[in-house]
Every structure is written in structure tokens, then in C-alpha cells.
Amino acid sequence: MRFHYFICTFIFLRFKKGFQEVEEDYLDNMLGMPTRFSFEELKNVTKNFSNKLGEGGFGSIFQGTLPSGSEVAVKHLVGFGPVNKSFMTEVQTIGSIHHFNLVSLIGFCAQKFNRLLVYEYMANGSLDRWIFNKNRDLALGWQIRKKIILDIAKGLAYLHEDCNQKIVHLDIKPQNILLDEHFNAKVSDFGLSKLIGKDQSRVITTMRGTPGYMAPEWLSSVITEKVDVYSFGIVVLEILCGRRNVDESQLEEDRHLLGLFKRKQEEGQLMDLVDKCSDDMQSNAAEVVKMMKVAAWCVQTEHARRPSMPIVVKLFEGSVDVAGNLNEDFQNGLTPEAMETFASIVLPCLLSGPR
Known part of the structure; x- marks a missing residue:
């Protein structure tokens, strides 16, 4: 029984890793994608997610500052597995369109179970x-x-x-x-x-x-x-x-x-x-x-x-x-x-x- 348990666990982990690798490769090969950040980079940008701006669709939003000095809003998506339709849709959609009256997607993070989106910062908040x-x-x-x-x-x-x-x-x-x-x-x-x-x-x-x-x-x-x-x-x-x-x-x-x-x-x-x-x-x-x-x-x-x-x-x-x-x-x-x-x-x- 214990042997079967270990075999099942091994297969699950390999399956999970395979899903993650497929998604990582998919994102890396998408054309016209915004900047990709690591999770550690965004932890530093947001000072360990210390300044919460509010709750948005699918997660919390934090203020941050890029190394260039530009202020950003980082949306930390929660409760998602390794492959998520909402995340893919948002990255693909906003990353491919540009208009002055649409909030710009500057970058994203897709690292293991971490899903984050980096937007331009809007100083006066929501309407x-x-x-x-x-x-x-x-x-x-x-x-x-x-x-x-x-x-x-x-x-x-x-x-x-x-x-x-x-x-x-x-x-x-x-x-x-x-x-x-x-x-x-x-x-x-x-x-x-x-x-x-x-x-x-x-x-x-x-x-x-x-x-x-x-x-x-x-x-x-x-x-x-x-x-x-x-x-x-x-x-x-x-x-x-x-x-x-x-x-x-x-x-x-x-x-x-x-x-x-x-x-x-x-x-x-x-x-x-x-x-x-x-x-x-x-x-x-x-x-x-x-x-x-x-x-x-x-x-x-x-x-x-x-x-x-x-x-x-x-x-x-x-x-x-x-x-x-x-x-x-x-x-x-x-x-x-x-x-x-x-x-x-x-x-x-x-x-x-x-x-």
C-alpha cells in the first residue's frame, strides 16, 4: 500500500510539474507580451506587498515602485492553480492592446502558483x-x-x-x-x-x-x-x-x-x-x-x-x-x-x- 502511495505521489508531482512547464513555455513564446517579472522582483517592488491599495477582480492590489522609479499597481491573484484561464485571458488581452483610455499592463508574473499583473499606477484611484x-x-x-x-x-x-x-x-x-x-x-x-x-x-x-x-x-x-x-x-x-x-x-x-x-x-x-x-x-x-x-x-x-x-x-x-x-x-x-x-x-x- 505504501509503495502504491509513493508511486501515485510521484506521478502527481510529475504531472503537476509538466503542467507548469507547459504554461511557462507557452508564456515565454507568446509574441508581444509585456515584461515578465519574477515573484521575488515583485516582492521587492511592493516592499513585500506592504501598501495595499484595495481589492480588485480576483485579488488584492498593491502599490509598488520599479527600479526605474515608475510607480505601479500590482494585482496579486489568489486561489488559482498552475493553469488559469482568467490569468491567460487578461495577460493576452491587455498585453496586446494600447489606448490612452485603457489602463496599461506593464508586466506580469507566472511562477509556479504565483499569478501577478503589473499595471500603470493611477494616482486618483477609482471613480x-x-x-x-x-x-x-x-x-x-x-x-x-x-x-x-x-x-x-x-x-x-x-x-x-x-x-x-x-x-x-x-x-x-x-x-x-x-x-x-x-x-x-x-x-x-x-x-x-x-x-x-x-x-x-x-x-x-x-x-x-x-x-x-x-x-x-x-x-x-x-x-x-x-x-x-x-x-x-x-x-x-x-x-x-x-x-x-x-x-x-x-x-x-x-x-x-x-x-x-x-x-x-x-x-x-x-x-x-x-x-x-x-x-x-x-x-x-x-x-x-x-x-x-x-x-x-x-x-x-x-x-x-x-x-x-x-x-x-x-x-x-x-x-x-x-x-x-x-x-x-x-x-x-x-x-x-x-x-x-x-x-x-x-x-x-x-x-x-x-x-
Whole structure:
């Protein structure tokens, strides 16, 4: 029995080592890859992971400084085995694309079970800390908000139309929009991204994303880049209104921003929704309302009625006008409550189906 145990252990270790060597060779031979770091190098860069910036998709993020003096953000992925699809996807995807409004992947580490990604450092952190902060001293002015919205639109337009393959982010939300020292906005966290061939209009995938930002079609599992357009529309409204799409602290009738938006639109009082912490929003009412209407177009219930992100960029830059007869057919998408209903009704049916 002991002899069999040792034989099995030996085979397992050889198998495990083989997997690691295959992955190491694969990564080494990939063209156009960013810089590869050893785990020890990144321990030194981050001073033994001492300055934690926060939690991101799949792991914790730490601030570090390269030997050149450049500051970086190091994402330490946790809980993964030697071969991981998420890690491969993120390295391949971000390493092959370059755009000013996308967070740059500088390097990575793939050493045994250690998985780390090295990004450019964004001094002003994530968008949510600015738009949901009620401290008037930290309130963003109209010009900065407008620029951030256009930056996000340009980043998504590049992902959807200008890459060799469409890249659908699948988790657009304020936490995944990072700001540099000049408040340039960049889309981050491609850990959930999905590649779609240019000749494909849709891809079937498992449900993913963040409740409150997920388009209604997630329930049907028919996914196109228009799920990002929906999420973008929600983020635009949050930037303009200075509140979350689903805010449990509000009265029940005001809890969902889209419902409140529709009511204010019918009453002709859209400017009632804008962030009161910003002093110059009211003086730019025409531009603010235009952006609100673009956001409403982006969150149409039927995905085919939503604009593409390149069209959104043109709308914001003024080369295309917003449709005058804009349909108000939009709904809250997958809120936390909707997700709970889905889990309690649909999932048990799936689990009880034929094996």
C-alpha cells in the first residue's frame, strides 16, 4: 500500500510539474507580451506587498515602485492553480492592446502558483470614491465629469470596434474606472473580459458582472457588446447625479435611479437629479440634459435599440445629435433584488433538471 502511495505521489508531482512547464513555455513564446517579472522582483517592488491599495477582480492590489522609479499597481491573484484561464485571458488581452483610455499592463508574473499583473499606477484611484463622496471639497466640476464620461466612451469604443477581436468588458462600473493625476479616466480590470470575433454578433456565456449595472439580456444569456453600452449608461447617470443606481438609503420610490429618471423626464425636471455638490452643473444644464438623454438611449431594454460606443463618442463630441423621439423603454436591469429572484426561482429549476 505504501509503495502504491509513493508511486501515485510521484506521478502527481510529475504531472503537476509538466503542467507548469507547459504554461511557462507557452508564456515565454507568446509574441508581444509585456515584461515578465519574477515573484521575488515583485516582492521587492511592493516592499513585500506592504501598501495595499484595495481589492480588485480576483485579488488584492498593491502599490509598488520599479527600479526605474515608475510607480505601479500590482494585482496579486489568489486561489488559482498552475493553469488559469482568467490569468491567460487578461495577460493576452491587455498585453496586446494600447489606448490612452485603457489602463496599461506593464508586466506580469507566472511562477509556479504565483499569478501577478503589473499595471500603470493611477494616482486618483477609482471613480466611485469621487462621485459618491458627499464632501463638497472633493466634488468634481462639470468639465471634469464631462471629460471622464468621454474618456470612458472612447476606451469602450476602442475595445468594441478597433481591436482585432471585439473585447466585451462585461463589468463596467465606477470601481473599474481609474483616474490618473490629471483626472484622465481609463477602463481597468479585464479579468471578466470576453473576446468576440469580428464576424460574430454575440456570444453565449455564463452570467457575470455586478448587479445594478447588468443589462436585462443577461437572463437570456444572449450577450453582445451592448451589455457594456447598458452598463456605461448607468455609470453616466451616476456621474451626473452623484448617487448609485440602486441606493437603499433613499425612499422606496426613489431607490432605483432609472425609475426616478423616468419620472423626472415625464415631469420635465431632469435637472432635479444632478449632483448638488457640484456648483457648476446647473449653469451647464443644456449639456447635462443632453448627456442624460444619451445615457437613457444606452439603457434601452432591447439591446438592438442601444447605440454603439463609437456613435456615443460622436454624440458627446457634437458631430451627431441625440434622437429627438428617444424611446423611454428602459428598465432597471439586474438589480440585487432581481438577482435574488433569479437565484430563488430559476436556479433551483436548473439544479433539479436532468443530470
